[in-house]
Amino acid sequence: MLARLGSAPEELTGLGPSRLLRGNGLVAKFGWEERAAREAFVLGEASALVPVDTPPLVDAGSGWILLEAVEGEPAVADDVRGLARLAPMHELFVDATGVNDPRFRDVFGRERDGLLAAARVVTPALPEPLSSLLADPSPLTAIVGAEPRTLVHGDCWHGNVLVHGPAGLTWLDWEEAGAGPAAFDLARWIHGSPRFPGSSSPEGDLGAYVAAREVAVHPRG
Secondary structure, three states: OHHHHOOOOEEOOOOOOOEEEEEOOEEEEEOOHHHHHHHHHHHOOOOOOOOOEOOOEEEEEOOEEEEEOOOOEEOOOOOOHHHHHHHHHHHHOOOOHHHHOOOOEOOOOOOHHHHHHHHHOOOOOOOOOHHHHHHOOHHHHHHHHHOOOEEEOOOOOHHHEEEEOOOEEEEOOOOOOEEEOOHHHHHHHHHOEOOEOOOOOHHHHHHHHHHHOOOOOOOOO
């Protein structure tokens, strides 16, 4: 596969856990087998159903995928169009049986107990109220359980949105796609993570997302 990238591929490796190389109009990603299989599933079998633009999948194997390179620049921090484009995807997959595919992540379902157990042995201890919620997450899981499950991107931030042309937007990096409440994507976008900052205008971003939904949702939910 490396030969398909040419004699001098460009290194694109960034914040994520995968290694990226680009050449001959292609992008190769090398990483964990589970992540590669998940992204290949989204960009391959499921791509016809996902109502957002994604990189075309060329080939895939154990721990790697090969994509057509998409020209463009990462979205700037105050560009909420990428978030708004996820609204119809969230609506389309509400309570769909397809989100139960074992290749998708399920951090609020089958993976939750393992994630909680691993988090509880991490030192130093989290500050309050996080430590109490880690010991007994039921106040949060009750809220999560009341929200409909849908397809979520899983690594939702503006750096994974590629802008090309006046209105072209492509969502990249589907390694963490999974089943969960739509708020999981919004929380990542608005509050950030240890790898990237949160929004400078959380109310504005939330408003843009809610306005893009055809079926009304309560902002708190």
